[in-house]
Amino acid sequence: MLELKDVNVSYGAIHAIHDASLTVQDGEIVSLIGANGAGKTTILHTITGLKEATSGSIRYNDLDLRATDASKLISYGIAHVPEGRHIFPGMTVLENLEMGAYSQGKNTELLEKNKALVFERFPRLKERYRQLAGTLSGGEQQMLAMGRALMGNPKILLLDEPSMGLSPLLVKEIFSIIKYCHEMGITILLVEQNAKMALGIADRAYVLETGNITISGDAKELLADERVKKAYLGQ
Amino acid sequence: MFKCGRSNRMKKIESKKVAYLLNFIAICIFFGILMILFKKEVFGSRTSYFQGICTTACYTIIMVASLNLLTGFMGEFSLGHAGFMSVGAFSSAILTNYLAESGIPSFVLFLMCLLVGGIAAGITGIAVGVPALRLRGDYLCIVTVAFAEIIRVAFCNFKITGGGKTMSGITRLSNFYWVFWVMVICVTIMYMYVRSRYGRTVMAIREDYIAASASGINVTYYKVLTFTISAFFAGIAGAIYAHYMTAIIPTNFNFNYSAEFLTEVIIGGTGSLTGSVIGAAFLSALPELMRQFSNYRMLAYSIVLVLVMIFKPSGIFGTYEFSLVRVINRLLGKSTTGSTASKKTVQEVE
Numbered sequence A: 001m002l003e004l005k006d007v008n009v010s011y012g013a014i015h016a017i018h019d020a021s022l023t024v025q026d027g028e029i030v031s032l033i034g035a036n037g038a039g040k041t042t043i044l045h046t047i048t049g050l051k052e053a054t055s056g057s058i059r060y061n062d063l064d065l066r067a068t069d070a071s072k073l074i075s076y077g078i079a080h081v082p083e084g085r086h087i088f089p090g091m092t093v094l095e096n097l098e099m100g101a102y103s104q105g106k107n108t109e110l111l112e113k114n115k116a117l118v119f120e121r122f123p124r125l126k127e128r129y130r131q132l133a134g135t136l137s138g139g140e141q142q143m144l145a146m147g148r149a150l151m152g153n154p155k156i157l158l159l160d161e162p163s164m165g166l167s168p169l170l171v172k173e174i175f176s177i178i179k180y181c182h183e184m185g186i187t188i189l190l191v192e193q194n195a196k197m198a199l200g201i202a203d204r205a206y207v208l209e210t211g212n213i214t215i216s217g218d219a220k221e222l223l224a225d226e227r228v229k230k231a232y233l234g235q
Numbered sequence B: 001m002f003k004c005g006r007s008n009r010m011k012k013i014e015s016k017k018v019a020y021l022l023n024f025i026a027i028c029i030f031f032g033i034l035m036i037l038f039k040k041e042v043f044g045s046r047t048s049y050f051q052g053i054c055t056t057a058c059y060t061i062i063m064v065a066s067l068n069l070l071t072g073f074m075g076e077f078s079l080g081h082a083g084f085m086s087v088g089a090f091s092s093a094i095l096t097n098y099l100a101e102s103g104i105p106s107f108v109l110f111l112m113c114l115l116v117g118g119i120a121a122g123i124t125g126i127a128v129g130v131p132a133l134r135l136r137g138d139y140l141c142i143v144t145v146a147f148a149e150i151i152r153v154a155f156c157n158f159k160i161t162g163g164g165k166t167m168s169g170i171t172r173l174s175n176f177y178w179v180f181w182v183m184v185i186c187v188t189i190m191y192m193y194v195r196s197r198y199g200r201t202v203m204a205i206r207e208d209y210i211a212a213s214a215s216g217i218n219v220t221y222y223k224v225l226t227f228t229i230s231a232f233f234a235g236i237a238g239a240i241y242a243h244y245m246t247a248i249i250p251t252n253f254n255f256n257y258s259a260e261f262l263t264e265v266i267i268g269g270t271g272s273l274t275g276s277v278i279g280a281a282f283l284s285a286l287p288e289l290m291r292q293f294s295n296y297r298m299l300a301y302s303i304v305l306v307l308v309m310i311f312k313p314s315g316i317f318g319t320y321e322f323s324l325v326r327v328i329n330r331l332l333g334k335s336t337t338g339s340t341a342s343k344k345t346v347q348e349v350e
Ligand SMILES: Nc1ncnc2c1ncn2[C@@H]1O[C@H](COP(=O)(O)OP(=O)(O)OP(=O)(O)O)[C@@H](O)[C@H]1O
Pocket: A011, A014, A016, A034, A035, A036, A037, A038, A039, A040, A041, A042, A043, A083, A193
């Protein structure tokens, strides 16, 4: 279980996150939605340790994430797919995937197994395994970023706007992959602009407004919530 | 070499060991040629002069290659590399001044110098790197400038480093033959580092540090490690320099000197050790060879730099690495299976 309690985050004088609390139970899909600049990315970065919280507690099972280095998370089963397709542009697709298995050291057996799994799930990556990642299309890069995260055998996947800038068809494909990961037993915390899709796939959801979690609850209920409808679903 | 090529005629040269052996043989041949030229006094009265140029080229190569570890492979610019050279030069010079009359064979003393110079610079590298490497890009670059200035001013004021006066009378331990092999070993180690798992990790950090961190790479650790290794080799170059010049003064290691190294890295090609070696050798010999224009040296540098930036922004060699194996394979006519395929094989071979 991932649990944030009264987390505050500041960028200098800007108080970006106010007393945010949220939980993600094992086996759940939880969505975090909110407008641009609400602080969604900041929350994910705070969970992974790329950004330090000023107060509050962040725990994953028995692990205190505030005291854990960002690079250690993957070995505890927490994989972060950062916003904006952070891939290694100058490396090939295959090398990118291998970097994802970095924390496993020289365990070639596991590497091969995961590689086969990722290639099965992302046939496009398999076709292009020797291509430089920087020359992939946006959608393919997103797939690569997700594939790379899966190479680390995660228990929980933190996804930051995986649908950003993708065509509706590709968005569907990405969401079906998220579902598939979930069926494989991976817990998911999904940050999204695309509220409709995000609420459709999730068990529970949180709404973030300028650093405050204002609404939370069952995703289906939120889909019907008037405030959500008005602000995020354009209805 | 011919024999070697022949026995491999039927199959491509594939093993890593063979590749290293071939390169080693080539270097030996090159060294042999230089040695014969010098021993036979082909240049007559100018022999020692040319030897001097070659020695200068050797320690410059170490400096430029080590800076390329930072600039080319880690993607961070340093304008204070001469500072580490200074630390290496002074620490090793102090050592030899202490041990001057101890009767230690000069070769052993030379090795001790290299080690002390390298370690002193390496420790300085850790001390600077741990706080400074939180920064990136321009900010880090400014810190490196400041570091080199601090070293310069400090050494100008410490008694043990001559207190601003020239520290002279250092035993002349560096001779071309030793320095050449030190250079070969240093460059080989750097090459192996770059090609290792560590090197790939460092390149991943350069490509995207957030992705690297998300993949479980401890970004700070690898940055400090690379910074330290780079400083270590700069210290070795400094030790060679001190025991070649026999007289050093802190102001030698000024901003211009640092900038010169960075220029050579960029001209040779950031990310290509081949470029560093050839670029450094060429550019350190150039001002000597046109000594009468020596005052215009920096002007010539700028012109070369501008030309390179216009016509080849990634440097003369870009990220290309020369590979003897590739050349031999091509001569044997075995690599006609398409350029990408052969490139891949060569990468694996190396
Ligand atoms: N490095 C930073 N320095 C200063 N302010 C920052 C920094 N990163 C983010 N912020 C600010 O914090 C707030 C939250 O940003 P964040 O990136 O978390 O938003 P977001 O919800 O992910 O938005 P989007 O949907 O556009 O990605 C914004 O006001 C942003 O300007």
